Amino acid sequence: MTVKHFNDLAYTEIGEENSETILFLHAKLLDKWIWKRQKEDYDKYFKGFHCIFLDLPNHGDSISEEEFSIDKSSIEISEFINHIIGIKDIGMINIVALGIGGSIAIEILNENPQMIGNLILSSPEITDYREIESESVANGLAKAQSEYLNEKPDIFITKAYLRYFGISKEHYNDMERILDRSLREERKITYESLNYTIPESLKDKKNIIEKEDVLITYGTKEDLNCTKSAIDLKNIFPNAKLVEIIRGNHLWNIIDHDLFNTIISNFIRSNHIQDNSRMNILE
DSSP states (O other), rough: OOOOEEEEEEEEEEOOTTEEEEEEOOTTTOOOOGGHHHHHTIIIITTTTTEEEEEETTTBBBBBSSOOOHHHHHHHHHHHHHHHHHTTTOOEEEEEEEHHHHHHHHHHHHGGGGGGEEEEESOOOOOOSSSOOGOOOOOOOHHHHHHGGGSSSSHHHHHHHHHHHHHOGGGHHHHGGGGGHHHHHHHHHHHHHHHHHOTTGGGGGGHHHHHHSEEEEEEEOHHHHHHHHHHHHHHTTTTEEEEETTTHHHHHHHHTTHHHHHHHHHHHHHSOOOTTTTEEEEE
């Protein structure tokens, strides 16, 4: 697929002849390659949709001279969504988001709820309070990395990332792209991800928090923060559907892509979730 650009944002797309649009937002430190199984299965699951696979700011081909932030990213991506809505002459788009992509989607929803139809948040990362950046966990991890991992060869670091995300070595070349990012930039992105808090203003917007076309998922093999984040989000969005993926991890869209694609496609098409032995529908 040809990489296209809107301002500083890079993206690829498939099915652009269709009106109804799905915007896919990836997890932190990665980029649009993580949606390769969704692209490959387009004809089976997403035919009839216009699917856009976007690189978040400061990720992949979305080059920026400014520091990454969730606030800045939500503004830039809102402008992109408005652009798509305009050229397609449609009312709104659907969003499928992983990790920090979900945090950005929540910010967009808070400021521009009219832009978003179905919202799928997988493996969300939110917290109750924001750390001081210099004393944050992300800062400590970056220091440890600079003292230890920088002494290791690139192949060791890449394999460590593969293990962290729980994906196979066939994605080695894709994962290598993380190494092109400076330690300072990686620390900033990680800090933003681990310290995202739900806007207080959102909790007072009844028309948004009672939104029914919201799906929240998390995997049983993820860290406890993702589990807590998913449950906390369900408490904020009482009409949302909450689904636990058995043995699912942060990138289950790659590992168990048939299940992921089935759930996402059915939810966007009809807000229906068919029960399956590999998941628990909690609400």
